[in-house]
C-alpha cells in the first residue's frame with residue numbers, strides 16, 4: 001500500500017466540500033488544524049494499491065493572505081509536506097480563479113486543476129476546452145460537476161498519475177524582463193546551502209518581489225540575506241522604471257491578470273446573458289425594497305420557529321410524562337427510581353421537546369447561507385452596521401449567533417481587522433442562541449398570551465441584537481477608537497440549496513442535540529437532582545408523616561405532603577446554595593429557585609429549563625397544576641419572569657462558548673473583560689426592567 | 699472617473715486601482731484589476747455600499763473603495 005498525500009485548495013465557494021462529499025468510498029474525518037480552531041476536513045480513499053489522503057484547506061482568494069483562515073491555508077501550503085496539490089476552480093469565473101492558480105503554479109509543485117461547476121457553464125451554452133487549457137498551463141485538467149457527480153472520481157486517477165511524474169510540467173513564465181531579474185536573484189538564494197532546488201528559489205524570489213512577509217521572515221536569517229536584500233531592492237527599482245508601476249506587486253497582479261485573461265479567451269466560450277442571479281438581485285437588494293424584504297424574512301423565520309415548532313410540543317410532553325410514569329411503576333422504588341424518573345427523564349424531556357424549534361431555526365440560517373442570501377444581507381446592512389462601528393461582514397457571525405455562539409465566534413474570523421473581530425465577538429453573546437430558545441418558549445407560554453407568543457419571541461431576538469449594536473458603538477467609541485475595516489466582499493451567485501446537504505446538516509444538528517441532552521444535560525440534571533434531594537432529614541420526615549396520618553381529610557393530607565417536599569428542598573444542598581446567592585438576585589424579584597436556575601444556565605442554557613423543572617416539581621400531589629408552565633405561573637410573578645428573560649438575553653453564554661472565546665482571544669485583559677461585563681450589564685438591565693414594571697403597577 | 703460615477707447597468711474598463719495595500723491586493727484577488735470589464739449593478743439607498751460585476755464575479759464594496767477604482771467608459 002502506497003500513501004499519497006494531497007491538499008485541496010481553491011477560492012471560497014468553488015465547491016470543494018461538494019467534491020469531497022462526492023468522492024466515492026471515501027472516509028471523512030473532521031478535526032482542527034493544529035493550534036487553531038479552523039475546521040479541518042480530511043478524506044481517505046483507497047484506489048488500487050494506493051491510499052490517498054486529501055486535506056481540504058480553507059478557501060483562499062490569493063497567496064496575499066488576508067483573513068486568519070487564509071493564513072492557515074497559506075501556512076499549510078508553505079510549511080507542510082504533501083505530494084500533490086489539487087486546485088479547484090469555478091468554471092463560471094475562470095479568469096479570477098486562474099489568477100490564484102498562477103500564484104500556486106509559481107511553487108512548481110505537482111498540481112492538477114479541477115474545473116468544477118461545468119454543468120452551469122454548459123447550461124448557459126458555454127464550453128471549456130480542457131485539453132487546450134492543460135496544454136497552456138502544462139498541468140492535468142479535469143472538468144467536473146460535483147452536483148452531477150461527473151468527473152469527480154477521475155481526480156484520483158490523475159493524482160496517482162502525476163504522483164509518478166518526476167516534477168511539475170508547468171509552463172507559465174512571466175515577461176522576459178521579469179524572468180531575468182528572478183533568475184539572477186534566485187542564483188543568490190542558491191548560494192545558501194538551505195536552497196538546492198532552483199524551482200523553490202524561484203518561488204521564494206517571486207514572493208519576495210511581492211513583499212511577502214512570511215517568506216521574508218524565512219530568508220531573513222540566512223547569511224546571504226544582506227546581498228539578497230540589496231539585489232532585491234535594485235531589481236525592484238529597475239522593474240518599477242521599466243514597467244512604469246509604483247509597486248512590483250501591481251506588476252505581478254497585472255501580469256497574472258493578463259495571462260489569465262488570454263488563457264480564458266483561448267479555452268472558453270461563455271455567452272454573456274442575464275442570469276437568474278441578476279434578476280433576483282434586482283428585487284432582493286433593491287435600494288428601497290431590499291431592507292423591508294430582509295426584515296420580513298427574519299420575522300417570518302421567527303414566526304415559523306415558534307408556530308410550527310410548537311405544534312408537536314404537547315404530544316412530546318405527554319409522551320415523556322407517560323414514559324416516566326411507566327418506568328416509575330416497573331423500577332424498584334428507591335433512590336435509583338427517583339433519580340431516573342424524577343431527575344433525569346423530566347429534565348431531558350423538558351429539553352427534547354424543543355428539538356423541532358431548534359431544527360427550524362437552524363434550517364432557516366442554513367438556507368440563508370446556502371442560497372447566497374447571507375452575503376446580500378451583509379451588503380444591505382453594511383451602511384447601517386458601519387454606524388455602530390461594525391462592518392457588513394460582521395453580519396455573518398452575528399446571524400450564526402442565533403444558531404449557536406460557538407461557531408459564530410469562529411465565523412468572526414472572516415473579519416481581518418483584530419479590533420473589528422474583538423468588538424464583534426464581544427457582542428455575539430447578545431445574539432440569542434438556539435439553546436436559549438427552550439427557556440424563552442417556556443417562559444413565554446407561561447406568562448404571555450398564546451397569540452402574541454411569536455411576536456414576543458421576535459422582540460426578544462431583535463432586542464438582543466439592538467442592545468448588541470449599542471454596546472458595539474460604545475466599545476468603538478471608548479475602547480477601540482479608529483475606523484472599521486473596509487468592506488470588500490464577493491457576492492456568490494444564488495444557488496438552489498442542495499437538499500441532501502441541508503438534510504445532512506439537520507441530521508447532524510439533531511444528533512448532536514440529542515447527544516448533548518442525553519449526556520451533558522442529563523448529567524447536569526442528575527447533579528441538580530442530587531443536590532436538591534440531599535441531605536435527608538429523617539427527623540423532619542417522620543414528624544410530617546405522623547401529622548399526615550393524624551389528619552383524615554385528603555385535601556389536608558396533600559397540603560402537608562407539599563409542605564414537607566418544600567421544606568426538604570429548602571434544606572437540601574441546592575436550597576442552601578440558593579439561599580446563599582439569593583441576596584444577589586433578590587433585587588430582581590428572584591427567589592432562591594430562580595437564582596439557582598440562572599446560575600445553572602452557565603453550564604448550558606437548556607439546563608435552566610431542566611433545573612426549573614426539578615425545583616418546581618415540589619407540588620407533586622397537587623392535581624390542578626401538573627405541568628411546569630402552570631407551576632411557574634403559580635410561584636413566579638410576572639415582573640421576575642421578565643427580569644429572568646432579560647438576564648438570559650445578556651449574561652455570559654455557556655461554558656462551551658466561553659472556552660471558544662478564550663481559545664480565539666489570547667489576551668487576558670479581554671478575556672477578563674468578556675467574562676465580567678455581560679453579567680454586570682445583565683443585572684443592571686434586569687433590575688431596571690423589574691422596577692419599571694413595578695412602577696407601571698404590573 | 700471612478701465606479702461611483704457610473705449609472706446602474708453601465709459598463710466600463712478598469713484603468714487603475716488606487717487603494718492602499720492590503721485592500722488593493724484584496725480588490726485584485728476579487729478580479730478588480732487593470733483592464734477588466736466592470737459593470738455597476740446596484741447601490742444602497744444612501745450610496746454607501748456598491749455592487750459591481752467584474753468578469754462574472756459580483757463584488758460588494760464601500761464608498762471609499764469604490765472611489766479608489768478608476769474606470770473609463
Ligand SMILES: Nc1nc2c(ncn2[C@@H]2O[C@H](COP(=O)(O)OP(=O)(O)O)[C@@H](O)[C@H]2O)c(=O)[nH]1
Pocket residue numbers: 010011012013014015016017018019059116117118119120144145146147148370495496497498
Ligand atoms: N451547479 C453546481 N453547483 C455546485 C457544484 N459544486 C458545488 N456546487 C454548489 O456551490 C455551492 C458552494 O459549494 P461548497 O462545496 O460549499 O463550496 P466550498 O466553499 O468550496 O466548499 C453550494 O451551494 C454547492 O451546492 C457543481 O459542480 N455544480
